[in-house]
Amino acid sequence: MQNRFRKIVESSGPYLGLIFLTIALTILTGGEVIAPGNIKLVLEQSIILIFASTGLIFVMTMGMLDLSVGANICICCYMVAKVCQVNIPLGILTALLTGILVGFLNGVLTGRYKIMSFLVTLCTRYIINGLMVPLIAKEAVTVPFALYSYDNFGFKITVLILLVGAAGCLYMFTPFGNRVRMIGSNELGASYSGVNVRQVKIGCYMICGAFGAVAAFFTAIRTGTAALNTGSDMMFNALIALVMGGFPARGGAKARFSSCVVGGLVLSILTNGLTLLEMDATLQQFLKGGIFLLIIVLVSEKKRSGGGRLRLRLRTES
Amino acid sequence: MLARFEHMKKYFGATRAVDDISVEIGAGEIRAIVGENGSGKSTLLSMIAGILEPDGGEMFLDGQAYRPSSQAEANRLGVSMIVQEISTLPGLTVAENIMLGREREYTVFGIRNLRQLNRMVKEKLERAGLMEIQPDRDAAAYSLEQRKLIELVRAADVEPKILMVDETTTALSQTGREELYKLMRNTKARGSSVLFISHDLKEVLSVCDSVTVMRDGVLIDTVPTEGMTEEGLKNMMVGRELSGHYYREDYGTPISDEVVLEVKDLNCPGRFQNVNFQLHRGEILGFGGLSEAGMHEAARAVYGMEYDVSGDVVINGEKMHSVKDRLAKKVGYISKNRDMESLFNQASIRDNICITCFDKLAPKGVVTRRRMTRFAKEQAGLLQVKMRDTGQPAGTLSGGNKQKVALSKWLACDTEIFIMDSPTRGIDVGVKAVIYGLMEELKNSGKSMIIVSEELLELIGMADRILIFKNGEISGEIERNKDLTEEHLVQRMI
Ligand SMILES: Nc1ncnc2c1ncn2[C@@H]1O[C@H](COP(=O)(O)OP(=O)(O)OP(=O)(O)O)[C@@H](O)[C@H]1O
Ligand SMILES: [Mg+2]
Numbered sequence: 001m002q003n004r005f006r007k008i009v010e011s012s013g014p015y016l017g018l019i020f021l022t023i024a025l026t027i028l029t030g031g032e033v034i035a036p037g038n039i040k041l042v043l044e045q046s047i048i049l050i051f052a053s054t055g056l057i058f059v060m061t062m063g064m065l066d067l068s069v070g071a072n073i074c075i076c077c078y079m080v081a082k083v084c085q086v087n088i089p090l091g092i093l094t095a096l097l098t099g100i101l102v103g104f105l106n107g108v109l110t111g112r113y114k115i116m117s118f119l120v121t122l123c124t125r126y127i128i129n130g131l132m133v134p135l136i137a138k139e140a141v142t143v144p145f146a147l148y149s150y151d152n153f154g155f156k157i158t159v160l161i162l163l164v165g166a167a168g169c170l171y172m173f174t175p176f177g178n179r180v181r182m183i184g185s186n187e188l189g190a191s192y193s194g195v196n197v198r199q200v201k202i203g204c205y206m207i208c209g210a211f212g213a214v215a216a217f218f219t220a221i222r223t224g225t226a227a228l229n230t231g232s233d234m235m236f237n238a239l240i241a242l243v244m245g246g247f248p249a250r251g252g253a254k255a256r257f258s259s260c261v262v263g264g265l266v267l268s269i270l271t272n273g274l275t276l277l278e279m280d281a282t283l284q285q286f287l288k289g290g291i292f293l294l295i296i297v298l299v300s301e302k303k304r305s306g307g308g309r310l311r312l313r314l315r316t317e318s
Numbered sequence: 319m320l321a322r323f324e325h326m327k328k329y330f331g332a333t334r335a336v337d338d339i340s341v342e343i344g345a346g347e348i349r350a351i352v353g354e355n356g357s358g359k360s361t362l363l364s365m366i367a368g369i370l371e372p373d374g375g376e377m378f379l380d381g382q383a384y385r386p387s388s389q390a391e392a393n394r395l396g397v398s399m400i401v402q403e404i405s406t407l408p409g410l411t412v413a414e415n416i417m418l419g420r421e422r423e424y425t426v427f428g429i430r431n432l433r434q435l436n437r438m439v440k441e442k443l444e445r446a447g448l449m450e451i452q453p454d455r456d457a458a459a460y461s462l463e464q465r466k467l468i469e470l471v472r473a474a475d476v477e478p479k480i481l482m483v484d485e486t487t488t489a490l491s492q493t494g495r496e497e498l499y500k501l502m503r504n505t506k507a508r509g510s511s512v513l514f515i516s517h518d519l520k521e522v523l524s525v526c527d528s529v530t531v532m533r534d535g536v537l538i539d540t541v542p543t544e545g546m547t548e549e550g551l552k553n554m555m556v557g558r559e560l561s562g563h564y565y566r567e568d569y570g571t572p573i574s575d576e577v578v579l580e581v582k583d584l585n586c587p588g589r590f591q592n593v594n595f596q597l598h599r600g601e602i603l604g605f606g607g608l609s610e611a612g613m614h615e616a617a618r619a620v621y622g623m624e625y626d627v628s629g630d631v632v633i634n635g636e637k638m639h640s641v642k643d644r645l646a647k648k649v650g651y652i653s654k655n656r657d658m659e660s661l662f663n664q665a666s667i668r669d670n671i672c673i674t675c676f677d678k679l680a681p682k683g684v685v686t687r688r689r690m691t692r693f694a695k696e697q698a699g700l701l702q703v704k705m706r707d708t709g710q711p712a713g714t715l716s717g718g719n720k721q722k723v724a725l726s727k728w729l730a731c732d733t734e735i736f737i738m739d740s741p742t743r744g745i746d747v748g749v750k751a752v753i754y755g756l757m758e759e760l761k762n763s764g765k766s767m768i769i770v771s772e773e774l775l776e777l778i779g780m781a782d783r784i785l786i787f788k789n790g791e792i793s794g795e796i797e798r799n800k801d802l803t804e805e806h807l808v809q810r811m812i
Binding site: 169173174175178179181182185186188189190191192193194195196252253254 | 623645651653659664665669672674679680684711
């Protein structure tokens, strides 16, 4: 009985967190958070985040990292702003290809050359940042006026549902998605079972890059510019969003796709509420970092109290 | 009386792994624990070794209450265990592994004296006859068998009052087994006791003084081995009469001329040389040899998973370049190192079985969980995997049941050529019979198999041809015949 209760809490923790957070912030802000206008604002803010974490979930399920998410958004945002001045579809296409290319590079370096993902993506992040400096040397590039017609809530939500839905299907209902999870659970075992680990890794990074490009497009039409600091906090935010959505920090077979959507919403509400409470941005980062660590600690604590299994694992698995 | 364990209990959710078991063991006694897969043997011993916390019961050692809070404490109190799966830590050297938890013995003023450590461990290894193992090399550099032997040295080194050995013999070759028996005899001679889990009843009857039989978490009986027969033990284990049929009984059946797999001049420096053989359609080819004879590595190389290999592997007339090519030809490989190389311990049984079968499960590229569940249930049922449901993580299965899942992964996907390294490792007698029956069926339907095994009887009983590996080369070939004996095989191997 107790066991079942724990299971329910464990599987619906993120949802409970979402509800609790909403109620707490509603009380603290005197109802401002759930005002219709604000709800729309929160949703709008969450869209970009959800796109970024949807891409990231594929990489993180394999137990790998992508620290270049923010930098990728920055360069793609620049592409959107620059090329859309010539032709809008071409601009979108260029941004998408740029994102996929960045992902491909990450994927080849980690998959083909077997370099640790954290090192690879840290490097690509700085390389891209370095590229951006001369490109946006003097001032930020402004997005052409015509693009603002896309800044429309219905359009954004439709694209979100379509793309994230497609990614969800890929993750949950296809052999590819299954292989991603199995690599996260035992990479060596996966290669012995005939999974082409290299290919799957490259594929995941490309998906992550593509979703970065989509996030960049919506960032461009939201902020209207492509600047050096565009997307700079996205890497960290996407990561926290996933963890808040109940994503196991090491990835693996227990990862769930819903983490990226639920987590994106939770984090957006939190950010919005804290801003309404007029909390300083630096202080917000401090708080989020703390929450991130707290969740990680809580989750691993839960495992230990689940019996001696962990002790046994330590002896037998490694 | 050396130790007493009373009313021991361990539950995992609804699974009663150990359900009110009381046993006593005397000083200088070698006690076997037998039972079907999933009957709770490993769970019971893990509680004694301080690895698992009991849900109930009391333990006494030397007349005093014994409640280890961890494995390290159990070790200090004189209880050590060689676990079923591998437990040497990769990344640590052999010496560090052997002296794990006893760093103080080679630390001077807070600094670890590695020279002293390596010298100390070198001596221990030599005493155990393991000259070829270097104390300062990474434990992961050694084969599964050698890592098991390293664990053996570690367990022996603390001179335990109770030494527990969980299903280790099937990972060892004949020479390794001798080492293990010697260690057990020495322990007995010191007046200490041994708890020994094995599925090889013949071995149990020859090396143990008494046997405790378990079934579904409860104690059936403890009897002396004297006057006991294999049949009698089997019946006690399963609770019903077993049919006599076990290995194949046909002799002299002609094998098809069609060569499905041909290996030409396969070489891997330091592991094996000049391996040449042909595998025919519907043939079971056995690989036998002592430790470090290169047969495990050769089998892995045929699957394309060994590094630094030269030579050709040709399947159905086509040269193989990668594992992907082999999969296209429907080759399946079952590794001896199941935790690392074949199972996904956190993933469900369903995911474990389905990973090789997506061509079949998702012809249009989409697969639902319902479909996977049904498929996995069917396949697991075929090998009688003892589980709650197919969503149970594979890591929580008993050793033998893990092996069944590893097997069923390849049985499920219509494999044409099986390369099986120690296929029945840790599987109980009842299910072994089922697997042998299945192998015979597969053979009759034209599938081919390479079986690498330390179990000589398995090779004699199942293989059409046995290739003997010695010092990394194929030193001989034996055709299937009625008069072949274990002694005969061992002679050819030495
Ligand atoms: N951590 C766990 N969670 C859930 N069930 C478990 C766990 N560990 C063991 N079990 C279950 O407890 C039962 C007993 O397992 P145990 O490993 O003791 O069997 P065993 O007798 O050693 O079998 P084998 O001969 O296959 O090694 C099995 O049904 C197994 O699935
Ligand atoms: Mg066991």
